[in-house]
Amino acid sequence: MRSIRHVLAPAAFLLLASPPTANAFFEEFFGGGGGGGMQFQQQQQQVRQPKWPKGVPQEVSKQMSWLKGTEWAWNNDGWTVKLEKDGDLEAPVQQCRRDGCKWSAENGKFYILLGDAGVAEFDAEAQRPKNMKGLKMKGKLKADGQKITLSFQKVYDHSATNLDKDLYGALGLTEEAEEQEIKKAYRKMSIKYHPDKNPDEASKEKFAEIRDAYEILSDPDKKILYDTGGMEAVQAATKGEVQKTDDFEANFEVTLDELYLGTQKKVQIERRVVCRGCRRNPNAPQCKGCGKCPNEVKVVNVQMGPFMTQQQQEVPSKEKCKQQETDIEASIERGMSAGERLTFARMADQRPGMLPGALILKLKVPKHPKFERRGNDLHMGMTISLREALLGWTQTIRHIDGHTVEISSANGAVTKHLQVVVAKKEGMPQKEDPSSFGDLHVKINVDFPKKLDERQRALVEQIFEPTPNRNEL
Numbered sequence: 001m002r003s004i005r006h007v008l009a010p011a012a013f014l015l016l017a018s019p020p021t022a023n024a025f026f027e028e029f030f031g032g033g034g035g036g037g038m039q040f041q042q043q044q045q046q047v048r049q050p051k052w053p054k055g056v057p058q059e060v061s062k063q064m065s066w067l068k069g070t071e072w073a074w075n076n077d078g079w080t081v082k083l084e085k086d087g088d089l090e091a092p093v094q095q096c097r098r099d100g101c102k103w104s105a106e107n108g109k110f111y112i113l114l115g116d117a118g119v120a121e122f123d124a125e126a127q128r129p130k131n132m133k134g135l136k137m138k139g140k141l142k143a144d145g146q147k148i149t150l151s152f153q154k155v156y157d158h159s160a161t162n163l164d165k166d167l168y169g170a171l172g173l174t175e176e177a178e179e180q181e182i183k184k185a186y187r188k189m190s191i192k193y194h195p196d197k198n199p200d201e202a203s204k205e206k207f208a209e210i211r212d213a214y215e216i217l218s219d220p221d222k223k224i225l226y227d228t229g230g231m232e233a234v235q236a237a238t239k240g241e242v243q244k245t246d247d248f249e250a251n252f253e254v255t256l257d258e259l260y261l262g263t264q265k266k267v268q269i270e271r272r273v274v275c276r277g278c279r280r281n282p283n284a285p286q287c288k289g290c291g292k293c294p295n296e297v298k299v300v301n302v303q304m305g306p307f308m309t310q311q312q313q314e315v316p317s318k319e320k321c322k323q324q325e326t327d328i329e330a331s332i333e334r335g336m337s338a339g340e341r342l343t344f345a346r347m348a349d350q351r352p353g354m355l356p357g358a359l360i361l362k363l364k365v366p367k368h369p370k371f372e373r374r375g376n377d378l379h380m381g382m383t384i385s386l387r388e389a390l391l392g393w394t395q396t397i398r399h400i401d402g403h404t405v406e407i408s409s410a411n412g413a414v415t416k417h418l419q420v421v422v423a424k425k426e427g428m429p430q431k432e433d434p435s436s437f438g439d440l441h442v443k444i445n446v447d448f449p450k451k452l453d454e455r456q457r458a459l460v461e462q463i464f465e466p467t468p469n470r471n472e473l
Contacts, residue, residue: 052113056121057106059318060087062164062280064105066128069160072137072150080153081112085160085232086298089113110137118143122150128161163231167213175227175276176286186214221355224346228274228319229353236353243297244355248348249341252361254332256368260400260428262334269359270325272349278320290320293352319352330361335376335431338365371400376438377427383445389415397442399426407442417446 052058060068068085082090089101095115102113110124122139129135135152155161168175171185191197193207216222216234225233225242236242252267278287295314330342340363347359365373372379384393393415394408405426409415420443427438452460 052102052104052111053119056111056113056119057104057109058102059106060104060164061106062166063127064108064110064124065164066161067103067105067110067124068163069155069157070132071153071156073153075149081150082156085157085163110139114141117141120148122148159235162235165213165231167217167226170209170213171217182214182217186210186218190214220346224350225353225355227276228350228356233353237355242355243353245348245351245357247357247360249360249362251364252330252342253364253366254336256365256371256373257400258332259336259363259365259373260334262434263332265330265332267328267330267361268325269328269347270323271347271359272321272351273324273326274350274352275320275322279318282320287320290322293317293319293321296352317352321350321352328359332363333431334434335429336363337373337431338363373428376430377441378438379441379443381443381445383447384415385447386449389417389444389446395442397423397440405440415444415446417444417448419444 067083069083071080071082073080074091079092083103084090087102087104089096089103089112091101093114095101095117101115104111104113105124108124108126110122112120112122114120118141120139120141122137124137125135132152132155137150138147139150140147168177171177171182171189173181173185177185189210190207193203193210195204195207198204198207216226221242222234222237225237233242248271254265258265274293275287275290278284278290281287282290294317296317297312298315326347328344328347342361342363344359344361346356348357350356370380380397382395384395388409392409392411392413394406397405397407399405405423407421407423409421420441423440423442425437426440430436430438449456
């Protein structure tokens with residue numbers, strides 16, 4: 001598609017000086033009745049991202065995040081600009097339609113990047129004013145000094161104003177605080193600021209802030225979403241828009257002894273974690289060693305010909321990540337089996353603004369030197385002599401937990417080769433009922449002599465009846 005692109009002379013901000021009516025639009029672009037030194041050329045339209053000049057902040061500071069989701073009137077021209085939560089600026093002017101407009105704020109200064117027209121700088125409140133009615137921001141376009149006044153109209157996106165809430169700060173904690181510290185701080189501060197003791201409005205607001213912070217930080221899913229993606233990720237989750245990273249499965253070796261007895265095993269894993277707060281304070285001690293996070297998938301506005309549409313795109317993450325070793329406690333229950341899985345929620349790799357998948361440990365059991373497990377039963381073998389097979393035997397077996405089991409041949413009975421002797425309730429504990437056990441199966445191997453000498457042969461002939469004649473088979 002071909003489009004018209006104007007080459008700006010000194011009046012670089014001409015479009016923004018007029019209301020965006022259809023007549024004004026064509027008059028500005030095609031020189032209706034005025035001339036003014038404007039030149040035009042045909043060019044294939046390109047979607048370009050505006051670039052901030054050096055020395056101008058590219059992001060919105062935490063203190064000035066109150067501007068997010070607000071709408072402002074531009075001079076007295078009859079149109080407004082909307083400050084979106086992701087730093088985009090919506091305005092019905094050609095610069096924003098073609099190139100996209102951005103805004104940023106820091107240290108009481110507010111900036112707008114208007115494509116080819118350049119940057120406009122304004123004086124603004126460094127923190128959210130208590131009363132925004134009648135609030136104005138005055139500034140000028142850096143390129144030609146054109147004066148601009150922005151007048152507050154309304155908050156059009158109330159969720160955006162909460163995106164930079166400091167939940168840990170609300171409870172008087174650092175971002176490294178863990179579960180017990182969070183609970184302790186909440187109990188202490190909720191008592192201190194409870195409305196029953198403090199009827200003033202400031203205490204009521206503080207109590208609500210404490211309550212809202214604890215509601216999120218006490219919920220495991222919401223907490224990790226906040227830690228890795230801030231309030232934006234929490235809000236997306238409440239709308240059912242939460243994304244999740246893949247689960248990670250690995251083999252985990254345990255012995256038959258551990259499955260019989262039950263145990264707790266420490267497991268050390270290495271995984272990627274999002275560094276808490278390191279984007280806002282990269283020089284904090286805990287941020288040493290943090291680096292770039294993987295790209296994030298976000299919905300962005302994309303110019304498609306004359307229309308603006310939304311698409312999912314990978315964008316560079318503003319968060320910081322690092323590889324971290326983490327110790328977890330694996331609980332091996334009595335009677336568990338090879339192939340069973342231990343699941344640790346939210347312990348897979350982290351990505352900004354996403355709920356981490358689970359770490360899944362699949363139990364793998366190496367061969368035991370004495371016992372073989374089949375279901376809830378244990379099997380083993382033992383060898384007896386021919387004499388024992390004929391005259392009887394007794395055997396003591398040391399079990400896994402140290403107790404002994406005694407087995408023997410039946411009174412007066414001959415033990416057959418490969419005969420199985422069963423010791424009831426001496427197998428594995430049953431997982432569903434650890435007080436119940438399977439059986440122990442002992443397979444008997446009769447060790448026959450390799451050969452007999454003359455004396456032995458004579459004795460056998462005396463003991464046993466002569467071999468009868470065999471019929472033809």
